[in-house]
Each structure stands twice: as C-alpha cells, then as structure tokens.
Amino acid sequence: MKQPVGGPKRCSELPWHDTGYCSNLPAFLLFAFKDTIDLSKFPVDRIRNFCIIAHIDHGKSTLADRLLEMTGAIATTDKNKQVLDKLQVERERGITVKAQTATLIYSHQGQQYLLNLIDTPGHVDFSYEVSRSISACQGVLLIVDANQGIQAQTVANFYLAFEAQLAIIPVINKIDLKNADPERVETQIEKVFDIPREECIRISAKLGTNVDKVLQAVVDRIPAPMASTDDPFKALVFDSNFDHYRGVVANIAVFGGRVKKGDRIVSAYLGKTYEVNELGLLRPHEHPTQKLFAGQVGYIIAGMKDVKEAQIGDTLYLQEQPVEALPGFKPAKAMVFAGMYPMDQSEYQGLRSAIERLTLNDSSVTVQRDSSMALGAGWRLGFLGLLHMEVFNQRLEQEYNASVIVTAPTVPYKAVLSSPKLIKEHGSEEITIVNPAQFPDRSVVSEYLEPMVLGTILSPDTYTGKIMTLCLNRRGIQKNMVYIDDQRVMMKYLFPLNEIVVDFYDLLKSLSSGYASFDYENAGYQAADLIKMNILLNGQPVEELITIVHRGRAYSTGKAMCERLKDSIPRQMFEVAVQASIGSKVIARETIKAYRKNVLAKCYGGDITRKMKLLKKQAEGKKKMRRIGNVEVPKDAFINVLKRKDK
Ligand SMILES: Nc1nc2c(ncn2[C@@H]2O[C@H](COP(=O)(O)OP(=O)(O)OP(=O)(O)O)[C@@H](O)[C@H]2O)c(=O)[nH]1
Numbered sequence: 001m002k003q004p005v006g007g008p009k010r011c012s013e014l015p016w017h018d019t020g021y022c023s024n025l026p027a028f029l030l031f032a033f034k035d036t037i038d039l040s041k042f043p044v045d046r047i048r049n050f051c052i053i054a055h056i057d058h059g060k061s062t063l064a065d066r067l068l069e070m071t072g073a074i075a076t077t078d079k080n081k082q083v084l085d086k087l088q089v090e091r092e093r094g095i096t097v098k099a100q101t102a103t104l105i106y107s108h109q110g111q112q113y114l115l116n117l118i119d120t121p122g123h124v125d126f127s128y129e130v131s132r133s134i135s136a137c138q139g140v141l142l143i144v145d146a147n148q149g150i151q152a153q154t155v156a157n158f159y160l161a162f163e164a165q166l167a168i169i170p171v172i173n174k175i176d177l178k179n180a181d182p183e184r185v186e187t188q189i190e191k192v193f194d195i196p197r198e199e200c201i202r203i204s205a206k207l208g209t210n211v212d213k214v215l216q217a218v219v220d221r222i223p224a225p226m227a228s229t230d231d232p233f234k235a236l237v238f239d240s241n242f243d244h245y246r247g248v249v250a251n252i253a254v255f256g257g258r259v260k261k262g263d264r265i266v267s268a269y270l271g272k273t274y275e276v277n278e279l280g281l282l283r284p285h286e287h288p289t290q291k292l293f294a295g296q297v298g299y300i301i302a303g304m305k306d307v308k309e310a311q312i313g314d315t316l317y318l319q320e321q322p323v324e325a326l327p328g329f330k331p332a333k334a335m336v337f338a339g340m341y342p343m344d345q346s347e348y349q350g351l352r353s354a355i356e357r358l359t360l361n362d363s364s365v366t367v368q369r370d371s372s373m374a375l376g377a378g379w380r381l382g383f384l385g386l387l388h389m390e391v392f393n394q395r396l397e398q399e400y401n402a403s404v405i406v407t408a409p410t411v412p413y414k415a416v417l418s419s420p421k422l423i424k425e426h427g428s429e430e431i432t433i434v435n436p437a438q439f440p441d442r443s444v445v446s447e448y449l450e451p452m453v454l455g456t457i458l459s460p461d462t463y464t465g466k467i468m469t470l471c472l473n474r475r476g477i478q479k480n481m482v483y484i485d486d487q488r489v490m491m492k493y494l495f496p497l498n499e500i501v502v503d504f505y506d507l508l509k510s511l512s513s514g515y516a517s518f519d520y521e522n523a524g525y526q527a528a529d530l531i532k533m534n535i536l537l538n539g540q541p542v543e544e545l546i547t548i549v550h551r552g553r554a555y556s557t558g559k560a561m562c563e564r565l566k567d568s569i570p571r572q573m574f575e576v577a578v579q580a581s582i583g584s585k586v587i588a589r590e591t592i593k594a595y596r597k598n599v600l601a602k603c604y605g606g607d608i609t610r611k612m613k614l615l616k617k618q619a620e621g622k623k624k625m626r627r628i629g630n631v632e633v634p635k636d637a638f639i640n641v642l643k644r645k646d647k
Contacts, residue, residue: 042114044295045224049253051118051133053161054143055151055517059173063143063205063214064102064119068284070211071104071115101239101251101297102284108219115218116297120157131160132312136238136253136297139167139222141214146172146180146202150188150484152456152519158193167222170195171214176204188484225255227294232321233257233265235292235300240310242360248304251282252316253297255326259318260291265302268315268325274302312363332364333522334382335451336389336501337434339370339407339544341378347403348377354400355379358392365392370435372543375405380435382412386501407544407638410436411451411497414525419444436546439532449525451497454479457508459516461489466511474499475550494523498548533558533587535565536579537631544638558588566590568637576631 052060104115118133134140140161144154161168170189172182186197201217203210239251259265263276278301280288292298304310315325342351359365366382383389386409396402413433417423422444430449433439455476459467461483471478471493480492495504500520508516531554535545545565549557558580565578569592576592 042112042293042296044227044229044293046111047114047116047224047295048139048218048222049116049118049137049225049295049297050139050141050218050222051120051130051137052141052143053120053130053134053157054173055145055148055153055157058143058145058148058151058154059205060119060143063141063171063173063203063211064100064117066205066208066211067104067115067117067215068102070208070215071106100284101282103281103287103297104283106215106219108216113219114296115215118297130157131164132238134160134164134166135313136236136251137166138225139169139218141169141171141218143171143173143205144185144189146174146182146185147177149181149185149488150192150458151517152458153517155192155456155458155490156519156521162193168193168195169214169217169221170200172200172202173205175202175209176207184485188488192484192490225253225295227255229256229258229294231256231294232323233259233263233316233318234323234326235259235316236326237310237312237314237316239312240363242306242357243301246278246301248306248310249286249299249301250304250310250316251297252292252300254292254294256294256323257318257321258291258293259300259316264319265300265316266319266322267304267309267311268317269311270309270314272309273319274304277301277303306360308363332384334364334366334384334434335411335497335522336383336386336409337380337412338383338389338409339372339375339378339380339405339435340393341372341375341405341407343403343405345376350400351396351402351404354396354402355381357400358395362392364388368434372437374542375407375544378405382434383409405638408547409501410434410548411501413439413451413530413548414449415440415445416447416449417444418446433548436532436548437543439530439546439548442531447527448530450528450530452523452526453495453497453500453520454523455493455495455500455518455520457491457493457516457518458484459489459491459512460487463512463516464489464491467491467508467516470504470507470511471495474504495520496526496528496550531582533561534581535561536577536581536586537565537569537633538577539579541581554582555587558582562588562590565637566592569631569633572632 052063054060100119102117102119104117106113106115116136118137120130120133140157142154142158142161144150158168170193172185172189174180175182182200182202186200189195189200190197201210201213203214205211233254234256235252235254237250237252241249241251243249259276259279261276261279264273265276266273278288279292279298280286281296281298286299289298292300300316313326315323317323340351340355342348355367359367364384365388368380369377370380371377381389381392383392389406389409393404393406396404414430415433416430417426417440422440423429431440455471457467457471468478468491471491474495476493476495476499478491478493480490482490484490497520500518505518508518529551530548531551533547533549533554534541535547536542545561547557547561562578562580569576569578571592571594573594575594578590578592579586580588
C-alpha cells in the first residue's frame with residue numbers, strides 16, 4: 001500500500017510495534033493506553049454488552065462521555081464533549097451519524113467487569129445503525145429527556161430493543177434542567193412501555209449526577225452474553241470502516257470460542273478466507289490485544305480490501321471449524337434517490353473518487369452511474385432518508401472538498417408492466433423506478449405503486465388540530481390516536497413516503513413550536529394514480545426536474561414548483577419562462593423578468609481594485625450556477641424546488 005507523504009506511519013514502523021500497542025494513534029495517546037488488559041481474566045459472566053438508544057438530543061453521547069470518564073477510558077476534563085462523535089459533520093450538527101463502540105472496565109463490589117458500550121444515532125434515517133448495534137447487545141439504556149419526555153424516536157427505538165428481547169433500563173436524563181419533570185416522564189414510561197416507574201434512573205449526564213447508578217444497573221440488570229469459549233469461534237460483523245492504510249476494520253461481537261492474530265478465518269457470506277493481522281478492543285480508540293474471546297466486542301483487521309467483503313451481518317469462523325451462520329440482517333434499503341453531478345465536468349474524476357471513498361465507509365448508500373443532457377455525467381445515489389443524503393453531501397464537501405449539484409430527491413416507485421415486450425426486456429412484470437426520467441408511460445403499465453410509511457407523531461395536544469390538517473394535506477390516513485399523559489398525544493398515520501420525505505418534519509416542527517416529533521417505519525407499497533410532470537425553462541424540458549406526482553396534486557404541485565423556481569433562479573439578461581407540463585399540456589407558468597446586474601453600478605470614480613473585487617465576487621457567484629440551455633440555474637434550485645409551504 002502506498003505511504004502518503006507526511007501521513008501517519010504504518011504500525012510496523014513505529015518503535016513500540018513489538019509491544020503489541022500498535023495503532024495509528026499519536027504517540028502520546030498510545031502511551032496512555034499502555035495498560036495491559038488480560039482479556040482471559042473476564043469470563044463471560046463478567047461481560048455486559050449494551051447500547052444507548054434515545055430520541056435525538058436526549059443526551060446519549062453526553063452520557064457515553066461520562067461513562068468513559070468514570071471507567072477511566074478517557075481522562076476527566078471539561079473538554080470531553082461527545083467523544084464518540086468523531087466525524088466533523090457529527091460535531092458541527094451535534095448529531096450522531098455513525099454508531100461507535102467503546103470497551104470499559106468497571107469495578108463493582110470487588111469484581112472487574114468488561115462493559116461494551118455502543119453509542120447509536122437518534123435520527124430516523126440512521127435507525128438501521130441502531131438495529132444492527134442492538135444485535136450485538138443484551139441490553140439497552142433507553143434515555144428520555146426529563147423536560148421533553150417520550151418522543152417519536154424513543155418509541156421507535158424502544159420497539160427495536162423490545163422485539164430483540166433485550167433488557168431495557170429506562171434512564172431519565174437532564175434532571176438538572178429548570179423545567180425537568182421526571183415524575184411526568186415516569187408516568188409516560190409506565191403508560192407507553194409498561195415499565196414500572198421504580199425501574200427508572202434519574203440522572204444528569206451533564207453534571208454526572210447518578211451516572212454511577214447507571215453503571216451498577218448495567219451490571220445488575222443486563223444479562224451476560226450467552227456464549228462459551230469452549231464452542232468453535234463464531235463472530236457477527238455488526239459494523240465496518242475502511243482505513244486507507246490497513247483496509248477494512250470490522251467491528252465484531254464474538255458469539256463463541258476465541259480468535260487470535262494469525263488465525264485463518266472465513267467469511268460465511270463470501271466463503272473467502274483471510275488471515276487475522278490485528279485484533280483488539282475499542283476503548284474507544286483501537287487497543288490491540290492478542291486474542292478476543294466469546295462474549296467480547298472488538299475489531300478485527302484481516303486483509304479485507306473493500307467494505308463489501310465485510311458485509312454487515314456476516315458471520316466469521318475459523319477455517320478449520322466451520323459453523324452455521326448467524327441470522328444476520330436485512331440489508332438497509334435506500335428510500336430516497338437523487339442525482340449527483342460535478343459542478344463542472346472537469347471535476348468528474350475527483351468527485352468519482354470522493355464518492356467511492358465515502359461509500360466505502362457507508363455501505364447503505366447505493367451508487368449507479370447516470371448522465372443527463374444538462375448536467376453531464378454523474379451518478380444516481382440512494383440514501384436511507386433526506387438527512388442521510390444531506391450528511392453525505394456535507395461530508396463530500398468537507399472531507400473531500402468536492403462541490404456537487406444534487407437533484408430533487410425521489411422515492412422508489414414501482415410499476416406493474418402490461419406490455420409483454422417490456423416484461424421480457426426487464427425480466428419481470430414489476431419494476432422499480434428510482435429516476436423519474438425513466439418513469440414508464442401509462443400505456444405500458446397496468447398499475448403504479450408508491451412506497452408507504454407508518455408515521456408516529458408525538459405532540460402536546462394543543463397542536464393536534466394543526467397537525468391533523470398537515471397530515472391530511474399530505475394524503476395521510478389516521479390509524480390511531482392516544483394520550484400518553486394528560487397533555488401529550490401520540491398519533492399514527494399512514495403516509496405515502498413521497499409526501500413526508502422532503503419537508504414534512506420541518507413543517508411539523510415549526511407549526512408545533514418545536515414540540516412535536518416524528519418517526520416512521522416502512523409500510524410496503526400501495527397502488528396510486530401517479531403521473532410524470534415536466535418542468536420547462538424557456539420551452540426546454542429539464543430532465544433533472546421531472547417529478548412524479550399524484551394526479552390529484554398535479555396542478556397545485558406544478559404551480560408551487562414554478563413559483564419556487566421563479567424565486568430561486570436569478571434574473572437573467574433575457575426573460576425566462578418557467579412552465580410545468582403533463583405530456584404536452586402546460587399546467588402552470590411563471591415568468592422571470594429580464595435584468596442585467598451591473599455590479600459596478602454603485603462604484604463611482606475609478607477605484608480599480610474595488611471594481612476588480614466586485615467582478616471577482618460576481619464570477620464566484622456564477623461558479624455556483626449551472627447553465628441549462630441558456631439559463632443559469634443555482635445548484636440549490638434543484639433541491640429547493642420540492643420544499644412546500646403548507647400552512
Ligand atoms: N442540562 C443538561 N443538558 C444536557 C444533559 N445531557 C446532555 N445535555 C445536552 O443536550 C444536548 C444533546 O446532547 P447529546 O449528548 O449530543 O445528545 P444525543 O442524544 O447524543 O444526540 P444525537 O447523537 O444527535 O442523537 C447537548 O447540548 C448536551 O450538552 C444534561 O444532563 N443536562
């Protein structure tokens with residue numbers, strides 16, 4: 001592998017390589033981890049594997065910081081803020097995107113315990129990360145904010161843990177807040193989850209209050225993993241990362257036996273054999289050890305060159321001791337698709353390599369090559385949700401300095417074909433359409449299907465009326481409505497995914513002054529009367545703006561899209577007609593008046609440097625535009641065009 005100039009040294013070149021403490025960490029950190037951990041000293045009954053689950057911002061990462069501090073995994077300083085949120089985007093947005101693992105050593109009643117903690121993301125788009133973290137655990141800490149109470153993701157995450165039959169420890173966080181009402185939250189927990197209020201632990205993760213009780217509860221209430229070192233080695237891959245120097249680093253939970261450096265292991269999924277180069281614990285940084293035993297959670301590096309080789313949910317076993325594969329997971333299903341194009345075709349290669357590298361670490365993104373008349377060569381990417389897409393985009397810009405145009409997101413529609421010729425061509429009667437430009441015509445289709453979701457909304461009851469109107473506007477069908485205490489309601493709605501994917505959550509938040517929360521789960525497909533709507537700029541159809549709409553909504557959606565395009569496309573030197581059409585019939589039109597922006601108009605006199613500065617600024621602004629036909633379109637216009645302004 002090529003050594004980057006000035007990059008970190010490879011393990012084998014570091015002076016302490018032979019000591020078994022090698023890692024890509026800087027030296028001062030390495031010495032901090034020079035405590036030898038004899039893992040064989042931790043029999044399975046003194047191991048606890050648990051994850052922290054909660055609604056966004058209820059304090060998972062802050063609690064994880066405190067647990068790491070209290071067990072000595074990191075030093076106690078006020079600088080420990082969301083230590084497990086390692087990505088720049090996580091720190092900027094204050095959200096967890098990727099689940100992280102940390103092994104803690106905890107002394108309780110004279111005994112040492114090995115605790116494996118997995119901090120998981122709270123947002124609905126990343127619930128896939130939660131479900132796979134759960135599969136490596138026997139218990140969860142369910143965190144609920146003492147002020148906000150149970151929210152939509154609390155409910156969704158509770159059910160993930162409940163269905164997996166894990167021990168659930170309810171933890172009420174932020175009791176230091178002035179408006180904290182732990183009594184009320186306990187009532188909600190009793191009512192919604194049927195957990196006795198006595199089981200709740202009231203804490204302040206920020207101040208560290210009662211966090212020791214959480215550690216005790218982990219040991220007392222979460223069962224040890226059911227695994228034996230006498231069994232053949234068997235491990236579940238529950239996460240993986242790509243490291244440019246060492247290849248794939250797979251996070252594993254050992255369900256039986258033991259594995260050591262130099263062992264030859266087999267991936268049950270691919271049937272390929274690898275040699276174990278390195279393994280160890282995550283504390284939370286990599287801490288190499290000689291072996292991993294049944295019940296433990298750690299990482300393994302075995303010369304896998306692509307994350308596809310370390311399939312999430314795969315089983316690893318020793319070459320000489322084949323075992324039956326563990327159940328694994330359903331692959332994450334992309335629910336939102338969008339085109340991604342370089343701002344300029346000369347940046348195509350750079351963007352391609354950035355996308356490839358980023359998808360190496362995020363196997364839930366699907367990538368297909370695509371091209372368009374206006375935007376040139378690009379890709380069609382599939383994401384778990386809109387936030388996932390935004391985070392991916394932000395990471396491309398921040399970590400790879402790539403500037404991209406993202407087209408309007410769409411959901412995966414299906415069509416049942418009626419034309420025998422097309423059925424033969426596609427090899428099946430039912431096709432999935434992820435690019436609206438390829439939406440088949442009604443004449444060759446017997447039925448269109450759209451993806452549905454079951455949404456859960458929790459809100460104070462004062463906003464119920466407004467929320468019901470919003471849901472109705474989004475073709476929602478109410479399935480259920482219950483009070484979870486004397487002021488808060490939980491509503492269940494069946495929605496077409498397309499209606500909630502772009503801006504539903506923002507609108508729900510703003511009409512409830514931030515108090516309502518929303519989560520959803522897939523609910524299959526339903527037949528729908530769908531049509532393809534074109535958008536034309538000066539008579540030229542723009543493929544990237546083709547949208548699939550429900551027939552009953554075509555007129556209002558077309559009108560709204562034209563209005564929003566009028567707002568986002570700046571005036572040009574000529575008049576621009578923005579039209580929405582169905583087939584050849586124009587259903588809406590807006591006109592952008594001609595205008596010539598003379599940036600020097602206010603520049604009196606002959607200050608040449610000032611003039612140059614203004615002209616440079618204008619040129620930079622133009623770089624963020626894309627020419628479609630003869631019209632300059634800002635890159636954000638493609639995505640903003642779908643954002644509605646429901647009342
Ligand atoms: N007052 C108070 N604030 C807290 C407490 N715990 C966490 N916070 C704050 O709540 C905010 C969210 O905390 P995080 O730990 O990032 O929450 P999270 O659940 O990990 O968030 P996601 O990763 O986005 O799901 C931060 O501003 C924390 O400082 C607490 O006990 N008291």
